[in-house]
Amino acid sequence: MATLGGSNVSELNNRPVITQTKTNFRWWFSVALWVLLLVSYIDRTNISIAGPSMIKDGVVTPAALALANSLFLFMYGLSNIFGGFLSDRFGPRKIALVALTWWSLMTLFTGVIWSSAALILSRVLLGLGEGMHWPLNSKWVKSWFPAHERARANMFWEFGLTMGPIITGPLVTWLIISTGTWKTPFILLALIGIIIMLPIIWKIAKDRPEESKYVSKEELAYIQAGRQDEVTGSVVSVGEVLRKWDFWLLLINWSGMATVFYGILFWLPSYLMKVRHLSLHMTGFWYMLPYILMTICIILTAFASDKLMKRSIFASIGTFIAGIGLFLGTHSGNLVLAMILISISSAMNGVVLPTIWSSLQRMFPSQNVGAGAGLLNGLENIIAAVGTYILGISFSIGFPYLIIFALIGGISGLILAKRGY
Template identity: 30%
Template sequence: MENNKRSNVRWIVAGLMWAAIAINYIDRTVLSASATQITKQYGLTSAQMGILMSGFFWSYALLQIPAGWFADKFGQKKTLGFAVGWWSVMTAATGLGVGFKSLLGLRVGLGVGEAGAYPSNAGITAKWFPKKERATVSGLFDSGSKFGGAVAMPLITWLIVSYGWKMTFAIIGSLGIVWTVIWLLYFKETPKEHKGVNEVELNYIYEGMDKEEEGKKELPMKWYELLKYKNIWAMCIGFFMINYNSYFFITWLPTYLVKERGMNLMQMGFAASLPLICAMIAEVAAGWASDKVYSKGMLSLTATRKLFLIIGLLMASFIGVAAFTHSAALAVALLCIAKSGNTIAASQVWALPGDVAPKNMTSIVAGMQNTVSNMGGVVGPIITGFIVTATGSFVPALLFSAGLIVLGIINYVFLLGKVERIEPKDQAYTVA
């Protein structure tokens, strides 16, 4: 009877994917936490520190598509293992920086490695999980970013106080190096290759899905040919709107809580972490719930993805409602709803590449939508800053963000078509 019991190796893999994203976000945060000490030690200006903080995004955003191509061509095991190992070494080495130029080079290097994380995870999800579990897994691994963001600041601050900022970079960097060793020893490119996956689990994984062509890495089309399909455009445009909204919570939220809501630093620190904690729980729950809806046949895959995207974005629009409340506590509660809505949508966003990508191109599709989404992350804080400077208030900035969310809803309702795998022979949608 033992053979009838399904092994659960895929969930150990999902746990490792989650840990990679959590480490990813913890590593991003060390510079922000130690900015005061670094600025003082090397006599940096605020402008130089701003460049250091943005340097990560230069390489991160530009390399999403190449990282996805590499993952699909040479395998997610090598790509994610190299990515985490590389960015962990860059993190650990940051403590050896001796000034602005060397620190900037290390931050750009960090982005080079971190570019491989999300595209690789999307590709692993398509290979290791059946369609009825993909939103759960996508929500799970993406929730690592909220965990990393929520715990990073207190953890890193404690390490800096206890051991100094240079040693803190080394300690945090070592986490990813340990992860890399475990990953390379444990993970296999496909479930079929893993000795721990029994026949029952293997059949379950492949049930209702097309196997990726075993041993074949040929890509059915060039990456830019994907731009002929309207679903790719819908995924990129929608994720841009979501990320524009999301980056408010990790850039301007502390300033908003202090200046607009009159909080002191201790109050702000607690209040700023609440949306991330709520969002982490909401994302995993939404991924699980959407998979239940689809697997029980209550809705088609297309209807399930669109339903949860729309529910999430309707909640995300509460950021505009928060602008009008006079109560700081109510404003934080509304922002918790808004951030949770972002992540409910994100649980579907990260499942979509596995649903629509041509064979062997899941990581490339994930890289494409993440490239565009990070443009939202780059311009969002800048536009918010200009609006606040021009008006002296966060209200117009929050309303603008809510307006983009409404456009995101329209995009997913009307531009996103049937959620199904793109086949090269399909009639393409020409955007012209």
């Protein structure tokens, strides 16, 4: 059996000899992955803006909305796990087509819900489809990019995570206000997924660059020369993964940041309206700020991380700042200062994201990177679901929980950095 990547592997020596290619289709492919995640994140985050309107119309209760968001994350986490194994078994392209179709239909279902029970069911089913997405992208990056480009490749598709909420705030707010109903955003976005994204993925997404007619021989040789960092051997079992301390350190670090991120993602609008007493219009504006800053963080971190070939030190510092920023922001009496600090806290996800996934892609062999990504992101989302639910029930209890978890995640990242990641 293979073992997970050791910390004594020097990635700095794994640079390809070939420096020129006739095509750079791998980067265009990463743009397609970005758009796919963009659609996915708008589909899942529109509930943050539409949720208060659902409650106001008497369609759902606040408790049901909190439960629906947490169950979404829980199902999303489980779906990550088996989605990763399915992508290793059948290839990411087939699973992506099925997942995209499924979550688009479930987005449409959310747009016609009639009760709290229907909302909870729609969010559970949405999580089932969307959870397969992250391990697919990680498997694609492992196959399509040499080691020294992977943080930047992860940066490209992770732009969907930051741009999704940036677009969600003003777009969903405008659609609700202009049409007079919270149903419009769900119906429109479901149609975008089915009519636009399905043909794109069908046309250009291949499991490996060797299968793409758009990749030249020179580009393929360049990619293959940069795969020297891959862990070789046979399939790694789940038991081997779960017995590896490095995996658990990575999971705790990622969960600390994700708990903060998802808490802000799902509950910032409600916090601003209930605690800060802002209007829906102003809430949509402030909702964008964390993700604008996160986009900047992703770009800077990806380039710096690929240059220095250091991953976990970035993830650790980012998670510490997330916890400290959230503490200061929720205790500030000044709205502008509070929003800047909370936005910085959420933006640190842009520091953690490209480095966490680059470490994961180094840690697992090609045969198992989908399963490894599924386990990491799946368990992380299940863990984050707890914090999201607590925050939805009580801001006074939820925010301290998020802050403490972030600090624990930062410590875990420091230990992982000391182990060479």
